[in-house]
Amino acid sequence: MQRSRSKSVLMKIQPIILKFTKMLSSVLHLEVEIVDASLIRVAGTGPYEHSLGECLTSNTHLLRYVIDNKKEKMVIQSHSDPLCQNCDSRGTCTEKAFLGVPIIIGEECIGVISLLAVNFEQQKVIKQNVQMLCDYIRHISALFVSKIIETSDKEIASNPALNSLIKNMDQGVLMLNKDDTIALSNRAAQRLLGLTEADISALQVTLSSLTPKDNVECGFKQYLIKFKEQQILITGQLHPIQDLRLFLMAFHQSHSNIAEPQSFDSPDIHQLIGNSKPMHTLKQLITRIAPGNSSVLISGESGTGKEVVARAIHRLSKRCNQSFIAINCAAIPEQLLESELFGYIKGAFTGASAQGKIGLLQAANGGTLFLDEIGDMPMMLQAKLLRVIESREVMPIGANKPQPLDIRIISATHQNLQNYIAQGNFREDLYYRLNVIPLMLAPLRERKSDIELLMHFFLNLHSQRMENCYPGMTQEVIAILNNYQWPGNVRELGNLMEYLVNIVPSGEVIERDLLPPHLCARKDLPSGERAPTATAAQPEPAGKSNIEIMEKQLIEEAVLRLGNKKLAAEELGIGVATIYRKIKKYELHSG
The missing domain is CATH 3.30.450.40 (GAF domain)
Structure with missing residues (x-):
């Protein structure tokens, strides 16, 4: 043996x-x-x-x-x-x-x-x-x-070798007990949290990921750390070790303090990201109205997340285990919208399916029907929908007997329906039936304090979906995004984060040079900076090597000829982030 x-x-x-x-x-x-x-x-x-x-x-x-x-x-x-x-x-x-x-x-x-x-x-x-x-x-x-x-x-918890290793790491580390009190920390973590060793000892914290999926294999994620009266965004990885949890903080942090809601705590609706006053009010209202059956009309600019709110209401309602059916009234041709909504029996009209078709109203029976862009519904269908709401039954096309219906209708629009009523384009009686509970979504420019939470949420989301490392971003980029007006609202912000996750090289940080040009327009530039403009070539300073001079000339020529940094990077066989760094290094005026 x-x-x-x-x-x-x-x-x-x-x-x-x-x-x-x-x-x-x-x-x-x-x-x-x-x-x-x-x-x-x-x-x-x-x-x-x-x-x-x-x-x-x-x-x-x-x-x-x-x-x-x-x-x-x-x-x-x-x-x-x-x-x-x-x-x-x-x-x-x-x-x-x-x-x-x-x-x-x-x-x-x-x-x-x-x-x-x-x-x-x-x-x-x-x-x-x-x-x-x-x-x-x-x-x-x-x-x-x-x-x-x-x-x-x-x-x-008492291993001296482990304690010594954690204490001397440059990377911030927290070790949490099963009751979420801090058992061990190092100076790097204390500095990031703005606490002294005496303050942090046995401090109780709440650690929650900005994205619900808990997967450390995809690299670092953004976590919201709450303690006392503070909330701080920290990039890191959370590792369970029996009843303990080890939180490793990334070397690069694009974190900041996040303001608490101005009144009492908001309900935890993880699909709705934000701590601003408009979001706090919205979450409170959603939790109150969700259990009922009354119709809800959600108004707000395009991209504010009207369907996200509708789904949140459904998930918190007593109908959460039944169907949530969504239809965009503006995306379906008028001649097809009626059959989509009401369905039809076999032989109802020329070209009808031999088996007939169950309409979306019947498909949502017992659940929730979400009618997006309700203002674009034709007047004829508005009359039929009004009858459905009043009678709680639906008549498929070609049928002679109505079917009982139990649905909750949530509708949404970015238009001013009262103006549509005045113009004769929307039925006033239907408006009052749909607008039993009105919800108004604030545009992103009116809830600026939520921008940073949202950008990190989307960075996490797209990084995990594409199995990329969480990139993080510089404070300069965060400042630019906070100052932007976001005409496309949350949708525009989400699309931008997806774009940035695609183009930033793995393991690197999102810098200003990676942002689309319209975000860095002259009005958004910090004082003292100017937008790049094309100028005549300047003589090379003495002391530069021939290789650097040649590299500079190649990059400048490719960018000017192709008019696109990404195409220039592909032609030169280098990464997009690399070409931006070289442009900055050589002070090229890339147009």
Whole structure:
């Protein structure tokens, strides 16, 4: 047998296991052997009480099966089992029966508890009490796991080598207990959070990802850290370690303090990002109206997230387990909209499907129907929709009998429907039926404090979707985006973040040069800077190498000729971020 070189988790609690082993053997009148995942004998009785701490090299087929498959194995006639056929010790084996139960932590098998019969009386005990023995051994296994986790947590929190490593890391690190209090931190983390070592000790914090999906494999993500009266955005990775959590902060941080809502806490509706006063008011209203059945009319500029709000209302309603059907009234031709909404029976008109068609109103029965851009619905269909709302039944095209209907209607528009009513383009009676509960969404320019939260949310979202590292961004870029007016609202911001995630090289930071030109227009430039303009070539300063001069000329010529930095980068065989850095380095006027 070989002596183990490293101490397994089972070996760390060997004294406890030895006591349980002797107790099991005396109570069950069976032999007991406990090994770890490396087949090191941790404890045993009778023929198995020798060579503790050594690795088994023979008669291990059954143990290996339990470890590899992470499931129980029972053998009543040892020599006749297929696993015993290839055993080198088959001729000398004294085992009559075997019952092995894996010890599992998480997804890993860390060892095996086995009951063994070395005579016919013990074989009879196993054969007649298989279920009882299995249940009992599973209970013992769970006790071992509980003791291991308790011991490991204490060792982790008090490990001097780990403490010294964390304290001396340049990277910010927090270690959180299961009650979310800080067990350990280093100076880098304290500096980022603006706290002293005395302030941060045993401080309770709330750590939440800006994106619900928890996946550290895709690199760093943005987390919102809340403590006392503060909220701070930090880029990092969260790693669970038993009952502890280790939070590793990225070297580059594009974080900042996020203002608390001006009144009491907003409801947690994770699809609606923002802490501004308009968002706080909206979230409060949504939580109040969602459980009811009254019609809701959502108004707001294009791109403000009207469908996101509609889906949030549905998810918080009593209809959340039923269908949410969305239709854009402006995107479907007028001649098709009626059949889409109301459906039809077979033979209703020339070209109708032989099976007929279930309309979206019927498809949403029991659930929610979302009518986007309701202002573009034709007048004729407005009359039919009004009848549906009033009668709570729908008449498919060509049918002679209405169908009962139980739906909640949420509609949305970016238009002023009262002006449409005055112009004769929208029915006033339908407007009042749809506008039972009005919701007005503020444009992004009126909730500036939410811009940074939203940009990080979308960066996280698109980075994970494309399996890219979270890029982060400079404070200059954040300032530019905060000063921009966002005519396309949240949709424009989301599209911009997707564009930036696509073009920023992996592992690099989003800088000003990567932003589209219209974001860096003269009115948005910080004071003292000017927009780049084309000028005559300047003589090269002395001291530059021939290679640098040639590189500068190649880049300048390619950019001027192609009029596009991305195309120039592709032609020169370099990255987009690289060409921007070179333009900045050589002070090129790229137009």
